[in-house]
Amino acid sequence: MSYVPQLPSNAPFTPEQRSWLNGWIAGVLAAQARDGDSAPAEAAPLVPVTILFGTQTGSAEGLAKKLSRDLQSKGFESTVLGMDQYAKADLANCERLLLITSTYGDGDPPDNAVSFWQWLNGEAPSLSKTQFSVLALGDTNYEKFCAFGKAVDARLEALGAKRIADRVDCDVDYDAGFAAWSAQVGQAFSLSSSAAGILPADTSISGQDARSTSDRQDAYPTGTKANPYSARLVTNQLLTTASAAKETRHFEININGLSYEPGDAIGIVPENDIALVNAILDHGGWSTDDELRHLLLHKHDITNPSKDLIQAVAACAKHDDLTALIDPARSADLKQWLYGRDVLDLLQLLPKGELSSTDFIALLKKLQPRLYSIASSLKAAPSQVHLTIAQVRYQSHGRARNGVCSTFLADRAQGDTPVPVFIQPSHGFKLPTDDTKPVIMIGPGTGVAPFRSFLQERQATGARGKNWLFFGEQSRMQSYFYKDEWATLIQNGVLHRMDTAFSRDQEQKIYVQHRMTENGAELYRWLEDGAHFYVCGDASRMAKDVDAALHQVIEQHGGKSTDDAKAYIAAMKEAKRYQRDVY
Ligand SMILES: Cc1cc2nc3c(=O)[nH]c(=O)nc-3n(C[C@H](O)[C@H](O)[C@H](O)COP(=O)(O)OP(=O)(O)OC[C@H]3O[C@@H](n4cnc5c(N)ncnc54)[C@H](O)[C@@H]3O)c2cc1C
Ligand SMILES: NC(=O)c1ccc[n+]([C@@H]2O[C@H](COP(=O)([O-])OP(=O)(O)OC[C@H]3O[C@@H](n4cnc5c(N)ncnc54)[C@H](OP(=O)(O)O)[C@@H]3O)[C@@H](O)[C@H]2O)c1
Numbered sequence: 001m002s003y004v005p006q007l008p009s010n011a012p013f014t015p016e017q018r019s020w021l022n023g024w025i026a027g028v029l030a031a032q033a034r035d036g037d038s039a040p041a042e043a044a045p046l047v048p049v050t051i052l053f054g055t056q057t058g059s060a061e062g063l064a065k066k067l068s069r070d071l072q073s074k075g076f077e078s079t080v081l082g083m084d085q086y087a088k089a090d091l092a093n094c095e096r097l098l099l100i101t102s103t104y105g106d107g108d109p110p111d112n113a114v115s116f117w118q119w120l121n122g123e124a125p126s127l128s129k130t131q132f133s134v135l136a137l138g139d140t141n142y143e144k145f146c147a148f149g150k151a152v153d154a155r156l157e158a159l160g161a162k163r164i165a166d167r168v169d170c171d172v173d174y175d176a177g178f179a180a181w182s183a184q185v186g187q188a189f190s191l192s193s194s195a196a197g198i199l200p201a202d203t204s205i206s207g208q209d210a211r212s213t214s215d216r217q218d219a220y221p222t223g224t225k226a227n228p229y230s231a232r233l234v235t236n237q238l239l240t241t242a243s244a245a246k247e248t249r250h251f252e253i254n255i256n257g258l259s260y261e262p263g264d265a266i267g268i269v270p271e272n273d274i275a276l277v278n279a280i281l282d283h284g285g286w287s288t289d290d291e292l293r294h295l296l297l298h299k300h301d302i303t304n305p306s307k308d309l310i311q312a313v314a315a316c317a318k319h320d321d322l323t324a325l326i327d328p329a330r331s332a333d334l335k336q337w338l339y340g341r342d343v344l345d346l347l348q349l350l351p352k353g354e355l356s357s358t359d360f361i362a363l364l365k366k367l368q369p370r371l372y373s374i375a376s377s378l379k380a381a382p383s384q385v386h387l388t389i390a391q392v393r394y395q396s397h398g399r400a401r402n403g404v405c406s407t408f409l410a411d412r413a414q415g416d417t418p419v420p421v422f423i424q425p426s427h428g429f430k431l432p433t434d435d436t437k438p439v440i441m442i443g444p445g446t447g448v449a450p451f452r453s454f455l456q457e458r459q460a461t462g463a464r465g466k467n468w469l470f471f472g473e474q475s476r477m478q479s480y481f482y483k484d485e486w487a488t489l490i491q492n493g494v495l496h497r498m499d500t501a502f503s504r505d506q507e508q509k510i511y512v513q514h515r516m517t518e519n520g521a522e523l524y525r526w527l528e529d530g531a532h533f534y535v536c537g538d539a540s541r542m543a544k545d546v547d548a549a550l551h552q553v554i555e556q557h558g559g560k561s562t563d564d565a566k567a568y569i570a571a572m573k574e575a576k577r578y579q580r581d582v583y
């Protein structure tokens with residue numbers, strides 16, 4: 001039987017409210033399990049609600065749309081908009097505002113929230129008419145967990161808006177948090193609207209209604225996060241030489257019937273490494289438990305230990321050092337201690353057979369899908385998705401470790417093994433709709449993936465705009481991915497310029513941003529001609545350095561002050577001419 005989360009027993013609700021909210025949660029989770037793009041229900045819209053999302057990879061947008069469907073079916077007139085699509089002037093008159101946002105970089109806003117956030121912190125008016133609530137998406141593996149959602153929540157309050165339901169901060173496994181939050185905001189808006197006589201009491205939300213609405217949905221489509229499409233891997237090729245320091249691979253997956261656009265990503269639900277699963281079963285004394293084996297292989301995260309597991313092991317093993325690290329003030333030390341350790345390392349701190357399998361499984365996180373930028377265009381590779389993936393393999397604490405998904409594809413997904421996938425539409429990382437516009441693409445390492453897709457698409461559609469690719473890797477001889485394809489595209493007049501930066505072919509590192517500054521005058525001319533500027537790949541260092549180089553090029557070759565260069569780039573972002581897909 002599947003587990004349906006309930007409100008905590010200490011939550012401040014009357015028994016009637018609790019029963020109503022638990023019903024709503026069950027209904028929302030049932031709808032999520034279907035996860036379809038169902039048509040809005042027919043109920044006449046009565047009460048306006050604005051739902052704004054801040055997203056990088058689409059999760060917040062998906063939840064915003066789900067919430068909107070739920071609210072519409074209950075008599076609310078909900079409008080869903082990206083934070084970059086919202087006419088900010090409307091905010092002062094917005095009476096019901098719900099925000100769902102992720103956090104990126106190092107506690108920063110996702111790209112589509114940057115200008116909204118600047119405005120909210122600057123010229124935003126008093127929001128005394130506004131009732132609001134925030135759902136923050138994040139990942140507890142990051143130091144600044146849900147930092148942007150927290151900042152938005154605090155800022156709205158400071159501007160005089162009234163919080164109608166407490167912010168909920170969600171880890172990557174956000175379904176239950178979303179269900180609980182949406183129940184609370186639905187209830188709060190419903191009650192306040194009924195009190196104001198806007199929403200008749202008999203149209204207020206009930207858990208029963210939520211369930212029956214979702215039951216009315218037609219057969220849900222395949223290829224969603226909750227219901228992935230079962231694809232097959234058909235090609236698995238090395239892009240680097242056997243002696244290269246890094247192993248990067250090209251994969252081709254058959255995805256009959258699924259559709260995507262250049263710039264989209266694909267979510268892959270991996271299978272864990274059976275050798276690691278067996279080692280865990282062996283240490284726990286559960287080797288004969290086939291159901292547990294299945295759960296560890298397919299459902300649970302056995303590489304990133306949860307906080308609950310760490311606490312349980314520290315207490316059970318009376319491990320004073322680990323217990324001390326659980327103190328929130330020591331989170332950086334805990335992170336360092338965990339680096340290169342997995343669930344088996346934790347389990348091995350306990351004597352064999354110390355935990356029951358039921359207790360153990362309850363202490364694990366859910367296995368999460370991994371996202372990959374699609375490296376093909378359907379026009380060039382019908383019914384396929386191509387991927388460019390760096391393999392995560394390293395030694396730690398005397399044991400070889402493997403990245404779950406990269407090595408699932410490289411080592412374990414052969415033949416008939418199902419590869420569960422879903423398309424994750426990109427938010428804004430798209431080719432210009434005007435095909436005469438020039439395009440500049442900065443794609444070191446696996447960051448080149450979406451640009452292979454862009455170029456295939458532009459070739460297939462005969463786009464007239466010019467294309468300039470910057471590619472960087474460690475070595476021309478060992479890691480020049482897709483070298484022959486770029487040469488053919490140059491020959492065919494599709495790729496007008498290509499600059500490479502091989503970082504380890506000489507003593508001094510040469511990176512893509514060095515090539516940008518060397519060619520700054522021409523790069524600036526392309527920008528002045530309306531070029532769209534794209535960056536994909538490593539977020540932690542490369543994307544920041546490329547951004548700094550872009551500022552430098554505009555200052556130097558546009559003859560601009562630092563502030564004017566900043567304004568130039570802000571205008572590019574506003575016009576969607578500066579797009580990033582960084583991870
Ligand atoms: C929108 C988006 C697009 C992406 N596109 C691509 C793409 O096109 N190609 C691509 O290759 N990746 C891409 N990624 C990254 C990808 O999603 C995965 O994060 C990556 O493949 C690693 O997943 P994994 O399951 O193999 O490794 P995991 O099992 O998730 O392991 C990775 C973790 O291992 C640990 N680790 C790694 N090296 C070491 C070490 N030496 N010592 C100790 N610990 C270590 C780190 O904690 C790291 O976080 C993208 C990510 C996003 C969000
Ligand atoms: N968080 C980190 O510290 C870190 C580091 C590396 C990779 N990664 C992640 O590893 C995954 C795969 O990486 P990848 O194989 O795609 O490529 P990558 O490791 O990003 O390397 C691609 C090329 O970029 C160079 N590079 C390194 N630092 C750079 C910088 N600051 N600016 C510009 N170029 C820089 C690399 O040079 P050198 O290798 O010679 O320096 C290499 O030539 C990605 O998910 C990436 O985010 C993370």
Ligand SMILES: Cc1cc2nc3c(=O)[nH]c(=O)nc-3n(C[C@H](O)[C@H](O)[C@H](O)COP(=O)(O)O)c2cc1C
Pocket residue numbers: 054055056057058059060061101102103104105106107108110137138139140142143144145146147171172539582583
């Ligand atoms: C490169 C990168 C940086 C991230 N930085 C943070 C962070 O600083 N804090 C946090 O809580 N979550 C962070 N996250 C996690 C995302 O917020 C989380 O995965 C969220 O569910 C994504 O939602 P979205 O698809 O709507 O963007 C980061 C994720 C990535 C890929």
